[in-house]
Amino acid sequence: MMDFFSLTGRTALITGGTRGIGQAMAIALAEAGADIVLIQRDTSNQGTKQQIEQLGRKATIYTADLASQESISSLVSRVTQDGHDINILLNCAGIQRRHPSHQFPLEDWDEVLQVNLTTVFTLCRDVGAYMLTRSPNKYGSRGSIINVASLVSFQGGLTVPAYAAAKGGVAQLTKALSNEWASKGINVNAIAPGYVATDMNTALIQDQERAASILARIPAGRWGDPEDFKGSVVYLASRASAYVSGEILTVDGGWMGR
Numbered sequence: 236m237m238d239f240f241s242l243t244g245r246t247a248l249i250t251g252g253t254r255g256i257g258q259a260m261a262i263a264l265a266e267a268g269a270d271i272v273l274i275q276r277d278t279s280n281q282g283t284k285q286q287i288e289q290l291g292r293k294a295t296i297y298t299a300d301l302a303s304q305e306s307i308s309s310l311v312s313r314v315t316q317d318g319h320d321i322n323i324l325l326n327c328a329g330i331q332r333r334h335p336s337h338q339f340p341l342e343d344w345d346e347v348l349q350v351n352l353t354t355v356f357t358l359c360r361d362v363g364a365y366m367l368t369r370s371p372n373k374y375g376s377r378g379s380i381i382n383v384a385s386l387v388s389f390q391g392g393l394t395v396p397a398y399a400a401a402k403g404g405v406a407q408l409t410k411a412l413s414n415e416w417a418s419k420g421i422n423v424n425a426i427a428p429g430y431v432a433t434d435m436n437t438a439l440i441q442d443q444e445r446a447a448s449i450l451a452r453i454p455a456g457r458w459g460d461p462e463d464f465k466g467s468v469v470y471l472a473s474r475a476s477a478y479v480s481g482e483i484l485t486v487d488g489g490w491m492g493r
Contacts, residue, residue, distance in 0.1 A: 239475040243268035247472065248314060248321045248362060250301060250354075251328030253280045255433035256383070256461045260325060263465035264472060265292040272319050274299050274310065274328070295319070301328050301354045302346055311361035320369070323472045324362040324380045326355045326405075331435050333394045344397045351401035352408070355382055359412055359423070366421050377420035379472045382409050384427040384483055386490060402427075406483050413481030422480040424471045429487025431459035455488030 247269045251257035261283050265271055270293040273283060278296050287294035297314060300306040315321065330350045332343040359380055366378040386392075387399040388406035406425060413423040430436065430449050440446050440458075450458065467486050470476050485491050 240469055240473045241268050242323070242469070242473060245269045245322040245472075246272060246319055247323035247325055248272045248274065248311075248319070248358075249325045249327065250274045250358070251326075251383070252283050255435070256428060256431060256464050257325075257327035258283050259461035260327060260464055260468040262286055262290075263469050264323065264325070265290050265294070266465075267469045267473065268292070269323060269472070270294070272297060272314055272321070274301070276300060301350050302330075304349065304353065304357070307354055307357055311358065311365060315365055321362055321365060322378045324358060324378070325383075325468065325472075326358055326381070327383045328354070329383065329398075329401075329435070331395065331398055333438060335394055336396045339396055347397035348401050351398065352404045355405055356408055359408065363412065363416060363421060363423075367416075367419060371420045374474055374477060375420050376422070376474070376477065378422075379476075380412065380421060380423045381468060381471050382423075382425040384409070384425040386427060386429055386485070386487060388425075388427055388483060389491065409483065410481045417480040422471075422476065424476070424479060424482045424484065426464065426467050426471070427483050427485045427487070428464065429453065429459050429485065429490045431461065431463075433461065452493055453488045453490055454493060457488065459486065459488060 247264045249261050252261035252273045265287040271287050273296045284294040299310050332347050369377050371377050382405050384405045385402035388402045392399045409423050409425040
């Protein structure tokens with residue numbers, strides 16, 4: 236049974252892997268046997284790379300500014316030309332900007348949409364195009380693409396119109412790509428985290444009234460932890476989910492069922 240979850244011999248390209256959920260996911264994929272290509276703004280943060288290498292897996296850092304379309308336009312070709320055979324794409328990088336909607340600055344809107352949606356599409360498109368050139372393995376798979384959505388893929392949130400629009404777009408992009416690529420051996424899915432105690436939610440955590448109201452609605456009785464996402468990402472990257480595509484998997488402590 237554990238062979239269904241093995242990622243031995245596979246390579247994962249990951250954005251947002253230096254901290255929080257993305258770091259936990261990157262380490263989980265390495266623990267399952269994958270080598271990792273990390274996309275970072277710079278090389279100053281070596282923490283995830285070092286943890287992966289301590290597991291006996293390969294880890295390589297490529298630098299790119301995910302807020303710049305120009306910066307990512309040649310990213311996948313650079314990675315593949317260097318000999319990395321991408322079997323898994325994990326789009327986890329994201330940014331947040333909070334303002335009342337009637338005061339939301341256009342520059343913040345543009346930045347959030349670029350990082351959280353346009354960059355996700357660009358990497359899906361380019362990695363997907365590469366995967367389509369690969370021969371399917373003996374199980375008919377060419378690769379797995381995993382995007383990170385959000386509860387605001389389904390709900391509007393408060394003071395986060397750009398983030399909600401982007402994450403709603405990620406959910407529909409995931410389904411659209413699945414419709415085209417599932418029959419070609421590329422599974423495209425997304426994970427929608429609930430409320431997780433990470434840097435992105437610092438403003439919520441520090442708002443005692445809002446944090447208490449959020450906690451009161453979570454059936455699990457706690458905020459999420461990055462470790463809660465390790466099993467989900469390995470599942471969606473592995474043969475265990477071979478017949479799962481176009482799915483938005485919520486990992487939210489029961490929030491959406493409330």
